[in-house]
Amino acid sequence: MTLSSTVPYGAWPSPISAEVVAAGATPLSSVVLDGGDIYWLAGRAAEAGRTTMMRRRAGAGALEVTPLPFNVRSRVHEYGGGAYAVADGVVVFSHHADNRLYRLAPSADAGGPEAFTSPGRQRFADFVIDAARARLVAVREQHPEDDGSHAQPVNTICAVGFDGGERVLVMGNDFYSSPRLSPDGSRLAWLSWDHPRMPWQGTELWVADVQADGRLGTPKRVAGGPQESICQPEWSPEGVLHFVSDRSGWWNLYCLRDSAAGTDSIEALCPMAAEFATPHWTFGNSLYGFGAGGEIIASYIEQGVSKLARLRPGSTALEPIATPYQEIRELRVGDGFVLMLAGSPTIAAEIARIDLATGEREVLERSIPALPALGYLSVPESISYASANGRTAYAFYYPPTNQDARAPDGEKPPVIVISHGGPTGMATSTLNLKTQYWTSRGFGVLDVNYGGSTGFGRAFRDALKGQWGIVDVEDCIEGARHLAAQGLADSERLIIRGSSAGGLTTLCALTFHDVFKVGASYYGVSDLKGLDDDSHKFESHYNEYLIAPKAQADAIYAERSPINHTHRLSRPMIFFQGLDDKVVPPQQSEAMVNALRQRGIPVEYVELEGEGHGFRKADTIVRTLQAELAFYQRMFGLVG
Known part of the structure; x- marks a missing residue:
C-alpha cells in the first residue's frame, strides 16, 4: 500500500500482527x-x-x-x-x-x-x-x-x-515485606501492616538486633502507622537506614539518624512534590540505591513521568541525570553505574547500564529486539483535562498511525479508552506493541490516569477512597468526551476496555452510562460482594477502602456492582477470563456473560485454560487480540 490508499479507521492493514505482539515482547x-x-x-x-x-x-x-x-x-x-x-x-x-x-x-x-x-x-x-x-x-x-x-x-x-x-x-501481623539486613548483619529492618489496610495506605517500619543465635532482639518501630505508607527500606553502606514515606503527601526519601543520646530522628532528604516509590503490589521493588561517596541515585515520578537524579551528601537538591526514558520501573546502583529497567514512547522496556561519570548508555537486554518501522508507531501526547467535581485527570493519547493508510476525508476514528488495573496502577508511555496493534489499525487510544492512580501524590491516590466505580469511571468518560470535543474521536464509536480493577471501571461505564458503545473486560470485577467472598488474603479487605467499611458495604455493593444491574446494560461486550485466576475467579465473568446472553445482548466469552490473573502464554496473547479486534470490527461494520 501507499500513503494514497484510503481505508476506514479501524480497518487499516498493519504489519503489527497479534503474532508479532506475542513474539516480540519479552516481559x-x-x-x-x-x-x-x-x-x-x-x-x-x-x-x-x-x-x-x-x-x-x-x-x-x-x-x-x-x-x-x-x-x-x-x-x-x-x-x-x-x-x-x-x-x-x-x-x-x-x-x-x-x-x-x-x-x-x-x-x-x-x-x-x-x-x-x-x-x-x-x-x-x-x-x-x-x-x-x-x-x-x-x-x-x-x-x-x-x-x-x-x-x-x-x-x-x-x-x-x-x-x-x-x-x-x-x-x-497480617502482612510483612522488605526484610533487609544491615551491612554488618547485626540488624534487621522490615515492614508490616494489618487488615484492613493495604500497604499504600499505612505500614510500619521496624528494626531489631540480630542476636548471636540468629534470633531477633526486641523489635522497635521507627516510622509509619495507619496513615503513613513506608516503602523500600534500605541500609546505606555506612549502616544508616533509609526509606520512602508519604508522610508529606508524597512518597519522599528519608533516613533514620542515630543520636548520641540513643534516640532516633527522621530526616527528610529532599522534600518535593514527587513520588520516589510505587504501590507495593509486588515484592522487591527498587527505585533508589547508594553510589560512591554516600550519594544516592534515585528515580522519581513527576506528573506521571519518571526522572533520574543524584543526591549528594549534605545537599537537599537533586541533580538531574540525563536519560532517554520517561518510565523507570526498577533501579539498581553499582560501582560507578546505574542499572535500570526503563522505557519511553519510542523505546520498549529495556535493561540499560548508564555510566554515572560519562553518561554513556549500554543496552543489555531489550523486551522487543526488533521494532516495527517508525511509520507504524504512534507517539503519545500527555494530556490533562477537567473531570467531575473540579478534578483534573491525566492520560496519554495515541493517535491512529500507519504510514501506508489514511482514512476517508471527514471521518473520525474510533477510540479505545483504557482503564488500567490496580486500581492504584499507573498508565505510562513506554512503547507497548499491544497499544500499537490498535493504533496501526486506525484506532485512537486514550490510556487514562484516573483519580486513584499512582504518580500524582497521596491526595490524588486517595481520590478513589470510597469512590471506586465512580471517580475512575467519570475520568474515563470525561477523557472520551474531551477527545470527541477536540474532533479526535467518533462519539458513536467509543470503546472502553480494562483488566482486573480496570474491568470494573469498564463494566460500570457501560452499565450506568451511555457514552461508550462497546467494551472489553479482561478478568474484570463485576460483583463486589463476590469479590469479597472469593478474594485472597492480600485484598480481602481492600474494598473497605475502595467502597465502604464492611458494616455499611452491602447496600453500596449492591448499588455499584454491574452484575446487579444487567437490565441497564445494552452495549455489546467481550470477556476474557483465565480459568486459574485466584484474584478475580471465573464466576465473576461467567455470571455477567450469562446475564447478557439471557437478554440477547451481543456478548462473547473467551475462556483460557492454564491462565491466571494476567495472561502469559503466546497463544493466549494471539487469541485474545484477534478475538477483540474481530469483535470491534463486527460491531462497527468494519472490513479487516
Whole structure:
C-alpha cells in the first residue's frame, strides 16, 4: 500500500500482527546486581509463560541460569515478585510449580538447582541472603489445609537455613515485606501492616538486633502507622537506614539518624512534590540505591513521568541525570553505574547500564529486539483535562498511525479508552506493541490516569477512597468526551476496555452510562460482594477502602456492582477470563456473560485454560487480540 490508499479507521492493514505482539515482547523484571554480575528475569511466552533467570558478566553475553522446567516466580500475596536473590554467585529462587526454594551454586560442576525446602503449603518471597549464618531471610506465607474452613494463610518473616531448617523471626501481623539486613548483619529492618489496610495506605517500619543465635532482639518501630505508607527500606553502606514515606503527601526519601543520646530522628532528604516509590503490589521493588561517596541515585515520578537524579551528601537538591526514558520501573546502583529497567514512547522496556561519570548508555537486554518501522508507531501526547467535581485527570493519547493508510476525508476514528488495573496502577508511555496493534489499525487510544492512580501524590491516590466505580469511571468518560470535543474521536464509536480493577471501571461505564458503545473486560470485577467472598488474603479487605467499611458495604455493593444491574446494560461486550485466576475467579465473568446472553445482548466469552490473573502464554496473547479486534470490527461494520 501507499500513503494514497484510503481505508476506514479501524480497518487499516498493519504489519503489527497479534503474532508479532506475542513474539516480540519479552516481559523483563527483577534486576539484581551481584558484584559485577547482572541478573534479571525474562518471560518466555512460547514456553507456557515460564519466567527464567538471565545473567550477564562483563565482556560476555547474556546466559540463561535456570533451564526448563524451572519457573522463577513467587505466589506470595498471589502477585509475587522478589522471587530470587544472589550473593557471591550463589543463586536462591522460588520455583512456581511447587513453591519450593532452590539453590544454585556458582561452580561449573555444581550441577543444576537443588531444592532445600520440603514440599508443602508454604510460599516464600522477598529474599535476603544471610551468608554468615548460611541462611535466607524471607517473607513466608503458610497456607492452611483445604478443609473447607476458608482460613487465611499466615504470614511471617522466616529464616530458612540452606539445610532446610526454618525459624520464624517475626510474627503477629497480617502482612510483612522488605526484610533487609544491615551491612554488618547485626540488624534487621522490615515492614508490616494489618487488615484492613493495604500497604499504600499505612505500614510500619521496624528494626531489631540480630542476636548471636540468629534470633531477633526486641523489635522497635521507627516510622509509619495507619496513615503513613513506608516503602523500600534500605541500609546505606555506612549502616544508616533509609526509606520512602508519604508522610508529606508524597512518597519522599528519608533516613533514620542515630543520636548520641540513643534516640532516633527522621530526616527528610529532599522534600518535593514527587513520588520516589510505587504501590507495593509486588515484592522487591527498587527505585533508589547508594553510589560512591554516600550519594544516592534515585528515580522519581513527576506528573506521571519518571526522572533520574543524584543526591549528594549534605545537599537537599537533586541533580538531574540525563536519560532517554520517561518510565523507570526498577533501579539498581553499582560501582560507578546505574542499572535500570526503563522505557519511553519510542523505546520498549529495556535493561540499560548508564555510566554515572560519562553518561554513556549500554543496552543489555531489550523486551522487543526488533521494532516495527517508525511509520507504524504512534507517539503519545500527555494530556490533562477537567473531570467531575473540579478534578483534573491525566492520560496519554495515541493517535491512529500507519504510514501506508489514511482514512476517508471527514471521518473520525474510533477510540479505545483504557482503564488500567490496580486500581492504584499507573498508565505510562513506554512503547507497548499491544497499544500499537490498535493504533496501526486506525484506532485512537486514550490510556487514562484516573483519580486513584499512582504518580500524582497521596491526595490524588486517595481520590478513589470510597469512590471506586465512580471517580475512575467519570475520568474515563470525561477523557472520551474531551477527545470527541477536540474532533479526535467518533462519539458513536467509543470503546472502553480494562483488566482486573480496570474491568470494573469498564463494566460500570457501560452499565450506568451511555457514552461508550462497546467494551472489553479482561478478568474484570463485576460483583463486589463476590469479590469479597472469593478474594485472597492480600485484598480481602481492600474494598473497605475502595467502597465502604464492611458494616455499611452491602447496600453500596449492591448499588455499584454491574452484575446487579444487567437490565441497564445494552452495549455489546467481550470477556476474557483465565480459568486459574485466584484474584478475580471465573464466576465473576461467567455470571455477567450469562446475564447478557439471557437478554440477547451481543456478548462473547473467551475462556483460557492454564491462565491466571494476567495472561502469559503466546497463544493466549494471539487469541485474545484477534478475538477483540474481530469483535470491534463486527460491531462497527468494519472490513479487516
